[in-house]
Amino acid sequence: MKLQHYLGGLEGLPEPLTLEERVFVEEWEKRIFGIHVAMMGLSNHLGSALPAYPIDEVPTAFKDEWTWADLRTGAEAMNPFDYFKFRYYEKWLGGITQFFADKGYVTEEELADRMAELSSATADFDGAEDIDDQVIAYLRLGDSPRRDVAHPKFAIGSSVRITNVPADAHSRLPGYLRGRVGTVERVFEGDYAYFCHTGDGIGDPMPIYIVEFAPREIWGPRAEDGPLSLYAELFEAYLEPIEETS
Amino acid sequence: MTGQFAYPPDREEASAKKAAALESLLIEKGVITPQTVDKVLAYFETEMTPLNGKKIVVKAWTDAEFAAKVVVDTPAAIAELDLPDGMAGAEGEHLQAVANNPGVHNLVICTLCSCFPWPVLGLPPYWYKDPTFRARAAREPRKVLAEVGVDLPAETEIKVWDSSGHSRWFVIPERPAGTEDFTDEMLMDLVTTEAMIGVALAGSAS
Numbered sequence: 001m002k003l004q005h006y007l008g009g010l011e012g013l014p015e016p017l018t019l020e021e022r023v024f025v026e027e028w029e030k031r032i033f034g035i036h037v038a039m040m041g042l043s044n045h046l047g048s049a050l051p052a053y054p055i056d057e058v059p060t061a062f063k064d065e066w067t068w069a070d071l072r073t074g075a076e077a078m079n080p081f082d083y084f085k086f087r088y089y090e091k092w093l094g095g096i097t098q099f100f101a102d103k104g105y106v107t108e109e110e111l112a113d114r115m116a117e118l119s120s121a122t123a124d125f126d127g128a129e130d131i132d133d134q135v136i137a138y139l140r141l142g143d144s145p146r147r148d149v150a151h152p153k154f155a156i157g158s159s160v161r162i163t164n165v166p167a168d169a170h171s172r173l174p175g176y177l178r179g180r181v182g183t184v185e186r187v188f189e190g191d192y193a194y195f196c197h198t199g200d201g202i203g204d205p206m207p208i209y210i211v212e213f214a215p216r217e218i219w220g221p222r223a224e225d226g227p228l229s230l231y232a233e234l235f236e237a238y239l240e241p242i243e244e245t246s
Numbered sequence: 247m248t249g250q251f252a253y254p255p256d257r258e259e260a261s262a263k264k265a266a267a268l269e270s271l272l273i274e275k276g277v278i279t280p281q282t283v284d285k286v287l288a289y290f291e292t293e294m295t296p297l298n299g300k301k302i303v304v305k306a307w308t309d310a311e312f313a314a315k316v317v318v319d320t321p322a323a324i325a326e327l328d329l330p331d332g333m334a335g336a337e338g339e340h341l342q343a344v345a346n347n348p349g350v351h352n353l354v355i356c357t358l359c360s361c362f363p364w365p366v367l368g369l370p371p372y373w374y375k376d377p378t379f380r381a382r383a384a385r386e387p388r389k390v391l392a393e394v395g396v397d398l399p400a401e402t403e404i405k406v407w408d409s410s411g412h413s414r415w416f417v418i419p420e421r422p423a424g425t426e427d428f429t430d431e432m433l434m435d436l437v438t439t440e441a442m443i444g445v446a447l448a449g450s451a452s
Contacts, residue, residue, distance in 0.1 A: 007377055008357035008384035008408065016393035017379060019445065020372035028262035031269050033369070034283030040336070042277075061276035072359055081250055088360070088375045093261055097268055106271045114267035115260075128279035135282055139289055140332035144339040145412055172410050174357045176384065192412045208411045215385075224386045227403035233411030 003080035005167055006175035009219060029089035036092060039066035041138030042131065045195070051141040058134045059127030064103055067143075069195035071095060073170040146190045147205035153236060158184045160211060160239040168199025173238045180218050181242065182211040185231060192235070201237030208235055290368055293330040299366040299416060299442045300434040301327060306345065307421040307433060316343045316418065330365075337414055338365035344407065345418040346444075351402050352417045353391070353444035355383045356409040363414035367439050374443065384408065394445050417444045424451035 024030050042062045046053040074095035075083060083091065100106045154160055164178045172194065188208045197203030213230045215223035254260055272278050305327060306313040316323035320341045324333050332338070341363055344352040356362070357380050362370040373379055383390050387404050391397075398404065407415050419441040425433060428451070440446035 005358065007381045008355075010377075010381035011385070013378045013382055015382075015389075017382065017390050018373075019379075019394055019440065020376070021440070023369045023371055025372060026258055026262065028258070028265040030287055031265040031283055034286040035265075035269060035272065035278065037286045037336075038278045038282045059276075060278070062278075068359075075359070084377055085251070085253075088372065090261060093265055093268075097264060100268065100272070105275060105277060106268070110271055111264070111267050114270055115263040118263060118266060118270075125276060125279070128281070131279050132282050132285050135278075136285060136289060138336060139286070139294075140335040142335040142337070142339040146340070172358060174384075174408055174410055176357070188412075219385055222385070224388050226388055226400055228387065228406070229403065230384070230406045230408065232408040233413055235411065 001175075002076055002167060002171075004076045004078070004083055005171055005173070008174050008176040011222070024089070025087070026089075028093075032089055032093045032096060036066075036071065036096060037139070038135050039096070040068070040143075041135035043067060046138065046143065049143045050146070051137075051143075053134065053137065053141075055134070058130055060131045060134075061105070066099070067195040069170060069198075070099070073196075074098070076170055145192045145194060145205075147193050148191045150187070150189060150191045150207040152187045152207040152209070154184050154187070154207075154209060154239060154241070156184055156187060159242045160184060160209075161242050162211075162234070163201070163238050163240055165200045170196070170198045171200050172198065172202060172235060173200065174232060176218060177211075177213065177232055177234075177238075180213060182213040182217070182232075184209050184239075185212040186210040194235070202235045206236040208233060209239065210234075211239070290364070294332065294365050295368045296366075296437075296439045296442070297434075298329050298333065299363075299439070300437040301329065302343070302366065303418050303437045303442065303448075304430050304433045306343075306418045308430065313345065313418070317345050324366075333365045335365060337361075338363060340412045340414060341366060342413040342415050343418055344405070344415060346420045348420070349402060350405060351391075351396075351398055351444065352405045352407065353383060353387050354407050354409060354415040354417060355380055357381070357384050358410055361409035361414055363416045366414075366416050367442055371439060373445070391445065394440075396445065396447055416442045418442075419444075419446075419448040422448050422451050 042060045043066045045065045047055040162177045162180050191205035192208045193205045194202045210231050211234050215228050273280050306316050320343045360370050360375040387406050436449035441448050
């Protein structure tokens with residue numbers, strides 16, 4: 001069980017809520033955000049994405065896969081107390097730097113040395129334009145997970161129970177919904193893949209549903225009063241039929 | 247007391263150096279170019295900003311046919327507007343709008359991470375990524391909304407959308423009363439990122 005999966009509904013948190021409206025609170029955060037987007041735009045899986053990106057021809061030294069799933073898996077692998085201790089982009093910085101070290105792109109020693117000198121590389125190289133063009137093409141064209149025509153198991157109005165399979169390194173099932181009963185409110189057209197096989201059932205293309213939950217079903221007497229509906233978008237692997245008892 | 251709760255004294259400086267060192271090394275090794283990060287940032291600073299969302303909202307306020315379509319087939323409705331190339335690009339592949347009306351208020355959250363409709367709203371503000379917001383909004387949205395100044399009538403239904411799948415959600419807020427004579431530009435000024443996620447209402451006419 002990972003605390004990161006069980007954030008929804010956690011109690012005892014500070015009140016009142018205040019809204020920090022800035023996107024970045026430190027200048028360095030912009031740099032790690034840009035690096036992450038570049039990695040997604042240069043990821044080797046884009047060769048088989050729906051826009052058939054000519055990723056093999058892009059003259060980057062980056063030869064690995066990097067998607068949201070990698071970033072999220074890293075965040076979900078953290079010591080949960082660290083997860084809540086560090087700011088959003090601090091987690092990105094840690095996870096992405098570790099990835100480049102683990103994959104052998106940079107060594108810890110190089111990083112330490114470069115942090116000490118802080119000289120920035122500005123030299124241009126052949127093909128630089130092609131790398132940047134690919135990153136921007138990714139931003140404009142995206143990486144849709146939609147695949148085949150769907151053959152959904154559940155219809156609108158069906159009652160479903162949310163699975164309670166053990167989460168692996170990564171999950172797209174909010175913890176607070178596990179074992180709960182909801183009603184299918186919408187069946188999306190098409191099947192949807194996920195970037196990787198998470199070990200809890202998703203990865204291959206499958207239908208996605210919007211499931212409606214009554215807050216009392218989830219939170220019991222700790223639900224808020226007043227008219228309220230909670231909707232989650234869930235892969236079919238996370239839904240089970242409810243056995244009819246007659 | 248362990249070191250768990252201590253931050254390094256040079257917390258921000260160390261992160262700034264680490265980010266700069268990483269970018270510098272990635273450039274040197276040919277992973278990215280000296281311009282890559284700046285080009286990515288410029289894309290979001292100049293093209294994919296909340297201005298796109300404001301235009302979508304104002305179109306929905308002023309064109310009933312569009313308003314009906316944008317909540318049913320959001321990508322097709324958006325494609326009719328004169329917006330930057332890339333509205334169906336990264337984090338906009340499957341946009342989904344939900345509209346507030348006198349009896350219904352919508353609130354978008356992401357309890358697992360921070361899924362956000364980049365082409366419509368740009369990059370997420372910190373509050374959206376804040377674990378406290380993500381945790382509390384799932385259980386007590388009415389209280390959270392009241393705390394940030396959205397006092398809804400007791401009979402208004404709140405619909406909370408947890409973005410755990412492929413869709414990237416945003417809210418069409420209600421058009422404020424008394425804005426019948428407003429130009430599109432004046433209307434756009436009433437719409438904020440916060441209103442398009444559901445933690446604010448569109449600004450008042452005065």
